[in-house]
Amino acid sequence: xxxxxxxxxxxxxxxxxxxxxxLEVDGLSIDVARGAGSLRLVDGVSFRLDAGQTLGxxxxxxxxxxxxxxxxxxxxxxxxRIAAGTVRFDGRDLSTLxxxxxxxxxxxDIGVVFQDPQNSLNPAYSIGNQxxxxxxxxxxxxxxxxxxxxxxxxxxxxxxxxxxxxxDYPHQLSGGMAQRxxxxxxxxxxxxxxxxxxxxTALDVTVQAQILGLLRSLQAETGMSxxxxxxxxxxxxxxxxxxxxxxxxxxxxxxxxxxVLTAPTHPYTEAxxxxxxxxxxxxxxxxxxxxxxxxxxxxxxxxxxxxRCAYALDICRVxxxxxxxxxxxxxxxVRCVRHTELTLRxxxxxxxxxxxxxxxxxxxxxxxxxxxxxxxxxxxxxxxxGRLGRKTSFHAVDDVSFVLHEGETLGVVGESGxxxxxxxxxxxxxxxxxxxxxxxxxxxxxxxxxxxxxxxxRDIQVVFQNPYASLDSTMTIGESVAxxxxxxxxxxxxxxxxxxxxxLQQVGLxxxxxxxxxxxLSGGQRQRVAIARGLALNPRLIVxxxxxxxxxxxxxxxxxxxxxxxxxxxxxxxxxxxxxxxxVYQMSDRIAVMYHGRIVEMGPAEEIYxxxxxxxxxxxxxxVLSIDPRHRRLASTATEAPGEPSATGCAYANxxxxxxxxxxxxxxxxxxxxxxxxxxxxxDAVVDS
Amino acid sequence: MTDTIRPDGIDPQAAPxxxxxxxxxxxxxxxxxxxxxxxxVAMAAAIVxxxxxxxxxxxxxxxxxxxxxxxxxxxxxxxxxxxxxxxNTGFDLYSRLLFGIRTSLYxxxxxxxxxxxxxxxxxxLSGYMGGWVDTxxxxxxxxxxxxxxLLMAMxxxxxxxxxxxxxxxxxxxxxxxxxxRLVRGQVxxxxxxxxxxxxxxxGASPPRIIRKHILPNIASPLIVQAFVSVGFALLAxxxxxxxxxxxxxxxxxxxSLLQQGFNLINQTPRxxxxxxxxxxxxxxxFNAVADGIRDALANKExxxxxxxxx
Numbered sequence: 001x002x003x004x005x006x007x008x009x010x011x012x013x014x015x016x017x018x019x020x021x022x023l024e025v026d027g028l029s030i031d032v033a034r035g036a037g038s039l040r041l042v043d044g045v046s047f048r049l050d051a052g053q054t055l056g057x058x059x060x061x062x063x064x065x066x067x068x069x070x071x072x073x074x075x076x077x078x079x080x081r082i083a084a085g086t087v088r089f090d091g092r093d094l095s096t097l098x099x100x101x102x103x104x105x106x107x108x109d110i111g112v113v114f115q116d117p118q119n120s121l122n123p124a125y126s127i128g129n130q131x132x133x134x135x136x137x138x139x140x141x142x143x144x145x146x147x148x149x150x151x152x153x154x155x156x157x158x159x160x161x162x163x164x165x166x167x168d169y170p171h172q173l174s175g176g177m178a179q180r181x182x183x184x185x186x187x188x189x190x191x192x193x194x195x196x197x198x199x200x201t202a203l204d205v206t207v208q209a210q211i212l213g214l215l216r217s218l219q220a221e222t223g224m225s226x227x228x229x230x231x232x233x234x235x236x237x238x239x240x241x242x243x244x245x246x247x248x249x250x251x252x253x254x255x256x257x258x259x260v261l262t263a264p265t266h267p268y269t270e271a272x273x274x275x276x277x278x279x280x281x282x283x284x285x286x287x288x289x290x291x292x293x294x295x296x297x298x299x300x301x302x303x304x305x306x307x308r309c310a311y312a313l314d315i316c317r318v319x320x321x322x323x324x325x326x327x328x329x330x331x332x333x334v335r336c337v338r339h340t341e342l343t344l345r346x347x348x349x350x351x352x353x354x355x356x357x358x359x360x361x362x363x364x365x366x367x368x369x370x371x372x373x374x375x376x377x378x379x380x381x382x383x384x385x386g387r388l389g390r391k392t393s394f395h396a397v398d399d400v401s402f403v404l405h406e407g408e409t410l411g412v413v414g415e416s417g418x419x420x421x422x423x424x425x426x427x428x429x430x431x432x433x434x435x436x437x438x439x440x441x442x443x444x445x446x447x448x449x450x451x452x453x454x455x456x457x458r459d460i461q462v463v464f465q466n467p468y469a470s471l472d473s474t475m476t477i478g479e480s481v482a483x484x485x486x487x488x489x490x491x492x493x494x495x496x497x498x499x500x501x502x503x504l505q506q507v508g509l510x511x512x513x514x515x516x517x518x519x520x521l522s523g524g525q526r527q528r529v530a531i532a533r534g535l536a537l538n539p540r541l542i543v544x545x546x547x548x549x550x551x552x553x554x555x556x557x558x559x560x561x562x563x564x565x566x567x568x569x570x571x572x573x574x575x576x577x578x579x580x581x582x583x584v585y586q587m588s589d590r591i592a593v594m595y596h597g598r599i600v601e602m603g604p605a606e607e608i609y610x611x612x613x614x615x616x617x618x619x620x621x622x623x624v625l626s627i628d629p630r631h632r633r634l635a636s637t638a639t640e641a642p643g644e645p646s647a648t649g650c651a652y653a654n655x656x657x658x659x660x661x662x663x664x665x666x667x668x669x670x671x672x673x674x675x676x677x678x679x680x681x682x683x684d685a686v687v688d689s
Numbered sequence: 690m691t692d693t694i695r696p697d698g699i700d701p702q703a704a705p706x707x708x709x710x711x712x713x714x715x716x717x718x719x720x721x722x723x724x725x726x727x728x729x730v731a732m733a734a735a736i737v738x739x740x741x742x743x744x745x746x747x748x749x750x751x752x753x754x755x756x757x758x759x760x761x762x763x764x765x766x767x768x769x770x771x772x773x774x775x776x777n778t779g780f781d782l783y784s785r786l787l788f789g790i791r792t793s794l795y796x797x798x799x800x801x802x803x804x805x806x807x808x809x810x811x812x813x814l815s816g817y818m819g820g821w822v823d824t825x826x827x828x829x830x831x832x833x834x835x836x837x838x839l840l841m842a843m844x845x846x847x848x849x850x851x852x853x854x855x856x857x858x859x860x861x862x863x864x865x866x867x868x869x870r871l872v873r874g875q876v877x878x879x880x881x882x883x884x885x886x887x888x889x890x891x892g893a894s895p896p897r898i899i900r901k902h903i904l905p906n907i908a909s910p911l912i913v914q915a916f917v918s919v920g921f922a923l924l925a926x927x928x929x930x931x932x933x934x935x936x937x938x939x940x941x942x943x944x945s946l947l948q949q950g951f952n953l954i955n956q957t958p959r960x961x962x963x964x965x966x967x968x969x970x971x972x973x974x975f976n977a978v979a980d981g982i983r984d985a986l987a988n989k990e991x992x993x994x995x996x997x998x999x
Contacts, residue, residue: 428890457892470883474905483901484891530887537891 056240111186128166411588478514603676731981808868816876
């Protein structure tokens with residue numbers, strides 16, 4: 001195969017001198033200006049990346065990982081500056097290089113892919129135009145040649161009919177497509193190093209697997225080095241050769257990815273691994289890391305992790321440990337005074353297998369009374385192109401039916417645009433239904449008026465995805481939590497204050513936070529406040545709309561545990577909307593999988609997770625990343641971007657590997673197969689026979 | 690570990706009480722004031738406004754002469770008896786200036802308060818209800834905006850009769866569409882926020898949502914707009930007085946002083962310059978304070994979180 005990607009000089013040198021270091025960062029510190037002085041955000045970070053290798057930097061928000069990556073090319077916001085350290089790239093020190101020389105390095109030698117592809121592309125230019133400009137700015141290609149090369153590059157990153165799509169504008173691309181274009185741009189000049197900062201965080205699971213697979217296959221082809229920054233351990237486990245774990249602006253552990261993840265030497269690494277939903281037997285509480293990531297202006301003395309560390313001794317509170325090589329493991333370094341005496345648990349195959357076993361404590365909810373009954377729910381939006389344009393309709397939700405029993409959790413999982421949040425909003429009455437009925441306790445909620453309506457409102461509450469937006473920043477925490485009580489005239493003022501304190505304690509917060517305002521709390525703390533508010537009226541159903549997807553892993557585990565404890569204690573039913581299958585599996589008794597407005601498969605969580613029937617469910621499960629670097633699930637082959645949902649017949653037809661003729665014309669009806677209901681023509685035969 | 694109130698309290702192991710280590714709470718306005726205070730120009734402007742306003746309020750006590758008290762000196766220049774001299778009818782300019790400030794400030798505030806209240810109501814109605822209410826109200830504001838503000842004020846004075854109050858009612862009608870449009874835009878933005886939806890889910894009524902959630906969240910741009918408008922109202926009052934549509938003979942406003950001074954500009958420019966300078970100073974000061982408030986209120990949260998975000 002003739003590669004359209006320029007083989008870089010180093011790529012050919014590679015064969016001769018394997019293990020040449022391409023990037024060496026030494027003692028890098030970054031300060032942020034604060035008033036007259038400054039605060040240290042990143043403190044003495046050192047790592048090395050060899051040619052052709054992949055280094056993953058993992059850490060929670062506020063760990064300094066993105067700032068570190070951006071500082072390598074001095075792409076820092078104005079108030080940040082490199083205070084100390086060197087960045088040696090390919091023999092030159094980027095931290096002291098002149099600005100014109102550095103501009104040549106950017107793009108030519110180092111490419112960058114950001115988290116949000118849609119915002120990284122200029123909306124005013126077509127994607128072909130942007131690629132041609134980039135190519136011509138760095139080479140003497142003619143416009144025609146540059147365009148031909150752009151098309152070849154887009155084709156290489158898996159964009160179908162690239163020659164036609166070069167004229168598309170960024171808003172015409174899906175998130176996954178836009179990220180493919182960003183990757184094509186970043187590799188167009190044949191960089192020796194590609195920095196990918198949370199490249200898949202904004203994308204759906206199936207798209208994430210494709211993009212990571214694409215990055216790996218491009219790396220194999222060109223021999224470039226990859227620096228992947230992520231908060232998600234499984235992204236690192238699937239892609240990296242080396243890993244650096246960051247906490248509070250420092251690297252706390254660094255080494256070979258298999259060694260670090262299977263035999264961690266730092267308690268934080270162990271805790272991060274344990275907090276992954278995949279590591280826990282369903283039904284058991286997830287391991288959590290208490291407390292929150294410290295702010296740069298309030299770093300604990302001694303070891304920065306000590307207030308949250310399960311193994312902390314007095315010495316940890318006083319002495320700041322240095323990053324030292326682990327004895328007998330020359331590749332691994334750790335920043336912990338106790339690393340020689342501690343034996344920590346890493347990823348174990350046995351444990352992951354055990355976690356996949358059926359939940360022994362699973363309750364059969366089918367015998368319980370039905371709380372919520374949704375029948376044939378649809379939400380149709382009329383779209384018109386221009387004032388006089390043709391009228392088309394878009395089915396955000398199409399013929400969705402389900403029941404939810406008392407005290408049960410129904411998980412609704414699907415990609416963005418699947419309509420899963422709209423289903424939750426229709427249950428809450430925030431989005432009107434186009435057709436269909438929602439019955440709560442046997443009563444149609446659409447026809448309820450007056451007191452009956454108020455009673456239903458009390459019984460159905462919500463926890464939204466973004467705890468930063470769901471609390472009114474002009475109110476104190478206490479006012480927010482008391483608001484439902486006030487609206488429904490519950491108790492006197494002093495009784496309400498007492499109830500607020502009680503609620504805050506139930507969600508694991510100190511009652512003194514009542515006097516605070518939302519911006520003073522962390523994301524996890526705010527989500528706890530949102531839950532306390534939801535609990536205030538003793539609801540029977542809480543719609544959880546992606547309640548943990550905006551949170552860090554350690555905080556996510558805390559909130560999941562809290563939600564499950566509250567369910568056990570108060571018998572609340574949850575409609576749990578999510579995109580992360582492992583999280584939804586952990587939470588749910590039953591799962592409904594949605595694709596393009598329809599429920600394609602619904603049944604007991606174990607059944608869905610262990611023997612998926614619908615081809616889409618199969619694809620969704622196959623895209624779940626592994627946290628065990630020894631058993632990677634990701635294919636390192638580039639896949640073409642998936643087809644758009646089909647307008648007629650089964651919406652999944654364009655992506656389905658088992659597609660038949662009738663799939664394109666006939667919408668499959670729900671069929672009961674074993675314990676699940678599935679909408680797929682593959683199972684017509686099963687039912688017929 | 691804190692004690693839980695309920696005997697069947699949740700397992701403390703599973704839901705640990707988080708360690709909340711925060712500085713003592715401060716009222717929200719505290720931060721804003723601290724950030725306003727750091728801005729030198731805005732602070733100087735605020736001091737100017739306070740001094741001039743106090744002078745206006747206590748004009749009755751501070752003025753050495755009455756507003757229509759004719760002295761025996763005509764066209765006198767600066768002196769101990771007459772700090773700013775006298776005019777051609779023997780009025781003491783310093784005294785007239787103090788009373789003029791009082792009238793002008795009262796007039797501008799009246800116009801702005803009326804416009805603020807009316808515009809906010811219209812904007813809330815338009816933004817929150819949407820649909821045909823929105824369409825009708827917005828077309829009406831478009832129509833008003835098509836007329837020059839001073840023309841509107843002249844029309845109202847023509848109908849209701851000559852007085853400062855009537856002129857200011859007219860001016861407030863001219864200012865109203867600006868407030869209505871601002872409020873409508875802000876309401877549309879805030880209405881879609883999760884916290885408003887969260888309030889709908891708990892069953893809060895629209896009046897409650899508007900009062901508790903929407904108004905507090907759109908207050909900052911409104912305050913800024915109000916201060917800018919006071920500056921404009923001062924100038925507009927000056928213009929109206931200049932063509933004789935505001936204060937009546939015997940009274941004084943900065944605008945009427947300016948007009949009287951203008952007739953004698955060739956003999957004593959002082960008579961026109963003094964009220965002119967005060968109008969410009971006040972108007973600029975209100976604008977500067979508006980800018981200062983805007984900067985002090987902007988990105989309150991982002992700045993508070995800078996350490997965590999970076």
